Amino acid sequence: MSEDGVFEPTALDRSSKFYVAGHRGLVGSAIWRNLETEGFTNLVGKTSSELDLKDRDAVFAFFAESKPRYVVLAAAKVGGILANNTYPVDFLSDNLRIQVNVLDAAREHGVERLLFLGSSCIYPKFAEQPIREDSLLTGHLEPTNDAYAIAKIAGIMQIQAIRRQYGLPWISAMPTNLYGPGDNFSPTGSHVLPALIRRYDEAAKSGTQVVTNWGTGSPRREFLHVDDMASACLHLLENYDGPSQVNVGTGSDVTIRELASMVASAVGYTGEIAWDTTKPDGTPRKLLDVSKLADAGWSASIGLEEGIRRTVEWFRENSLSVRS
Numbered sequence: 650m651s652e653d654g655v656f657e658p659t660a661l662d663r664s665s666k667f668y669v670a671g672h673r674g675l676v677g678s679a680i681w682r683n684l685e686t687e688g689f690t691n692l693v694g695k696t697s698s699e700l701d702l703k704d705r706d707a708v709f710a711f712f713a714e715s716k717p718r719y720v721v722l723a724a725a726k727v728g729g730i731l732a733n734n735t736y737p738v739d740f741l742s743d744n745l746r747i748q749v750n751v752l753d754a755a756r757e758h759g760v761e762r763l764l765f766l767g768s769s770c771i772y773p774k775f776a777e778q779p780i781r782e783d784s785l786l787t788g789h790l791e792p793t794n795d796a797y798a799i800a801k802i803a804g805i806m807q808i809q810a811i812r813r814q815y816g817l818p819w820i821s822a823m824p825t826n827l828y829g830p831g832d833n834f835s836p837t838g839s840h841v842l843p844a845l846i847r848r849y850d851e852a853a854k855s856g857t858q859v860v861t862n863w864g865t866g867s868p869r870r871e872f873l874h875v876d877d878m879a880s881a882c883l884h885l886l887e888n889y890d891g892p893s894q895v896n897v898g899t900g901s902d903v904t905i906r907e908l909a910s911m912v913a914s915a916v917g918y919t920g921e922i923a924w925d926t927t928k929p930d931g932t933p934r935k936l937l938d939v940s941k942l943a944d945a946g947w948s949a950s951i952g953l954e955e956g957i958r959r960t961v962e963w964f965r966e967n968s969l970s971v972r973s
């Protein structure tokens with residue numbers, strides 16, 4: 650374990666048991682695909698109906714029986730701005746319980762390497778941009794997702810405390826907004842990019858001439874394709890060991906209006922785009938400083954235009970089974 654992240658790159662053993670918590674989700678399924686491609690042969694996943702991670706006894710029983718050597722915690726209660734703003738208790742309580750149960754049980758049962766996934770919403774609403782990791786806890790949070798953010802900050806703190814108290818080389822990553830195959834496309838619970846794909850696809854098919862998006866369209870967001878995120882997770886597990894969380898992003902952002910036009914052209918929607926300003930904009934900008942990640946030797950490779958194209962294609966090929 651190191652204090653400054655300088656770490657002798659250490660390949661993970663491809664035959665050791667690797668538990669991907671949340672393996673069916675947007676991120677977890679991408680991590681699973683990537684680990685399979687990278688030659689991992691002993692992957693373990695449990696659906697939330699097989700193992701509710703809010704159930705502490707069930708989580709400890711699972712770890713006692715399964716004893717994974719590696720863990721990525723990609724299971725969480727996740728949603729877009731409206732879901733977070735409407736159900737703050739669920740986003741706080743569910744995520745605190747999932748995190749505390751998994752991290753406690755993993756420590757108790759000797760997990761060697763663990764990667765915890767937080768979110769870019771942990772940073773202050775008006776943090777200097779691009780946002781460096783050391784701006785954490787230097788200002789007020791964005792109210793639409795402050796409950797979720799506090800849960801994630803608690804997760805970062807638990808990782809840092811476990812490093813200090815038990816000397817375990819566990820790490821945290823803070824992804825920017827993610828998108829791609831396996832996303833949640835529900836009209837109200839989803840994040841913006843999948844919501845626009847679904848909305849425009851339905852409008853293009855039905856000939857609707859006006860679609861309405863949320864907010865003013867002026868906030869800026871950074872979007873990382875989830876296959877890039879999965880690659881970054883393995884890279885960090887094999888190349889980074891430090892107490893600081895690591896931002897994971899592309900280093901560039903767009904306005905929601907620009908995103909709306911990119912998605913409309915990828916879908917082939919040519920009608921009007923209106924904006925419902927009764928819906929929240931959220932934080933004006935949250936572009937991540939990704940220099941720590943670059944120092945660890947990784948950068949994103951899937952551009953937003955290409956990523957949107959691939960996601961529209963996936964959405965159309967899987968429209969009968971997508972989460973919506």
Ligand SMILES: NC(=O)C1=CN([C@@H]2O[C@H](COP(=O)(O)OP(=O)(O)OC[C@H]3O[C@@H](n4cnc5c(N)ncnc54)[C@H](OP(=O)(O)O)[C@@H]3O)[C@@H](O)[C@H]2O)C=CC1
Binds near residue numbers: 676726
């Ligand atoms: N999507 C994004 O833009 C971003 C996501 N993140 C983080 O990445 C991680 C994954 O998010 P994402 O993949 O988008 O989320 P999804 O909603 O796509 O997937 C969440 C996963 O968590 C599992 N899960 C939820 N609650 C429980 C529970 N009580 N017990 C067991 N499993 C549970 C679900 O399992 P099942 O399918 O079996 O119900 C699902 O597989 C989260 O930590 C999130 O905070 C961070 C920044 C951005």
Ligand SMILES: C[C@H]1O[C@H](OP(=O)(O)OP(=O)(O)OC[C@H]2O[C@@H](n3cnc4c(=O)[nH]c(N)nc43)[C@H](O)[C@@H]2O)[C@@H](O)[C@@H](O)C1=O
Binds near residue numbers: 793839840845905931
């Ligand atoms: C990853 C991150 O995601 C969440 O933060 P967010 O980035 O604000 O989330 P969002 O993707 O839902 O919105 C981005 C922007 O887009 C606008 N917007 C327009 N039209 C739609 C629309 O139809 N749906 C949604 N969801 N947003 C829309 C919306 O008004 C906002 O200005 C956190 O809660 C938390 O989950 C978190 O950490």
